[in-house]
Amino acid sequence: MSLVITGATGQLGRLVVSSLLAKGVPADQVVALGRDDERLAELGALGVTTRKVDYADAAGLADALTGADRVLLISGSEVGQRLPQHQNVIDAAKAAGVQLLAYTSIPQADTSGIALAAEHRATEEAITASGLPHTYLRNSWYIENYSGQLATYTEHGTVLGAAGDGQVSAATRADFAEAAAAALLLEQPKEVYELGGPAFSLKQLAATVSEVTGTDVTYTDVPAEELTKVLVGAGLPEAYAGILADADLGLGRGELYADPADLEQLLGRPATSLEDGLRAAR
Ligand SMILES: NC(=O)c1ccc[n+]([C@@H]2O[C@H](COP(=O)([O-])OP(=O)(O)OC[C@H]3O[C@@H](n4cnc5c(N)ncnc54)[C@H](OP(=O)(O)O)[C@@H]3O)[C@@H](O)[C@H]2O)c1
Structure with missing residues (x-):
């Protein structure tokens, strides 16, 4: 094969x-x-x-x-x-x-x-x-989208976003990769897998960052336009900053949520938790 x-x-x-x-x-x-x-x-x-x-x-x-x-x-x-x-x-x-x-x-x-x-x-x-x-x-999103920003979160004491209380089913790249390999090897994989780990809000992300780093970090929710401006100020191209802010709005609407069952089924175990993903990155 x-x-x-x-x-x-x-x-x-x-x-x-x-x-x-x-x-x-x-x-x-x-x-x-x-x-x-x-x-x-x-x-x-x-x-x-x-x-x-x-x-x-x-x-x-x-x-x-x-x-x-x-x-x-x-x-x-x-x-x-x-x-x-x-x-x-x-x-x-x-x-x-x-x-x-x-x-x-x-x-x-x-x-x-x-x-x-x-x-x-x-x-x-x-x-x-x-x-x-x-x-x-x-x-869904990679946990690495967040763990890659640990230094920024702790420097400013905040996770900035436009997602409100929405939940994101982020999982590690390694888990998504293992799931993809498993699906490729199944005789007859399902037509659609909605893949994600245990879901969390950006407020819960900030709490987990605080726990893992020992630095107090809180979630600050801002309008998408303001988030775009901050990201541009941090050096991102305007179009890309707009795409990220738009994705946060989608997160707020629940569009990055996936029931953990499909990922667990392909992995044959629960997905890596946010806390473990952040600790590994640290
Ligand atoms: N779920 C998420 O949070 C998330 C986040 C970011 C991206 N994504 C999506 O998931 C994909 C995989 O993620 P990743 O982290 O592995 O991204 P990545 O490290 O940027 O890898 C992208 C891959 O796509 C290849 N590629 C891009 N344009 C190509 C082209 N024109 N022709 C041939 N190959 C091309 C790159 O090849 P080279 O090595 O030659 O550049 C690289 O192998 C991304 O490409 C993006 O579509 C998902």
């Missing part, structure tokens, strides 16, 4: 490759795709086959997916370009006649009002239209 992982050079993709190997998949059955030579070489050192290809390169993708049995399409990171890029992967998967196309999506992709969800929804629709057997791995 040939398992192809796109975006394998990324943070999630590398963990999916290690997870497959840890589950006993022979390295010569794994094909890792990416663009970065150095990170492809690191993957090659694990014994897996590597192929350098850009999502924009339709012919290159057709070559790279030749002989593939199952493909995990890890959503690209170039927001605004992703639908045509993903379509190239879908077309190549269709031409290769793959048995399964798995796609990393966003919770409630079919109904979510979060701006970032639009490309995920369109990609899911394109995969469904292709007629390929598929599974949608609708990952």
Whole structure:
């Protein structure tokens, strides 16, 4: 069986490759795709086959997916370009006649009002239209989105957000990666997995940050426009800051919530808790 992982050079993709190997998949059955030579070489050192290809390169993708049995399409990171890029992967998967196309999506992709969800929804629709057997791995936020900001939280004594009391089902990248590897190996995965860990509000995030760091941190809720301004002031490009603030509004509406059952089912255990995720990052 040939398992192809796109975006394998990324943070999630590398963990999916290690997870497959840890589950006993022979390295010569794994094909890792990416663009970065150095990170492809690191993957090659694990014994897996590597192929350098850009999502924009339709012919290159057709070559790279030749002989593939199952493909995990890890959503690209170039927001605004992703639908045509993903379509190239879908077309190549269709031409290769793959048995399964798995796609990393966003919770409630079919109904979510979060701006970032639009490309995920369109990609899911394109995969469904292709007629390929598929599974949608609708990952909620990474705990790392928060643990990467521990120093900022403690420096300012605050978690700033626009999410009100909304709950986010964040889980670690490692858990989402292990779940993706498990789904790829199931004879017949479900068509849709809504994936997330135990949910928490940003107020609970601040309380957990306080506990883990020993520094008092509280949650400050601000309008999305103000959050955007603060993020721009901190150096983020305006469009990206707006996307993050918009996602916080979606979090507030419950659109990043996922029942923990699907992730637990794929992992065969409960997901890593927020507290453990923060402690590991520290
Ligand atoms: N759930 C969340 O909280 C969350 C947060 C951020 C992002 N995401 C989504 O989840 C995906 C995976 O997350 P991650 O943390 O692994 O992101 P990441 O570290 O940025 O990895 C992105 C991967 O996509 C590849 N890629 C991007 N554009 C490409 C293109 N045009 N052609 C070929 N490969 C391309 C990158 O390849 P190179 O190494 O060659 O650049 C890399 O392997 C992201 O791309 C994004 O869609 C989810």
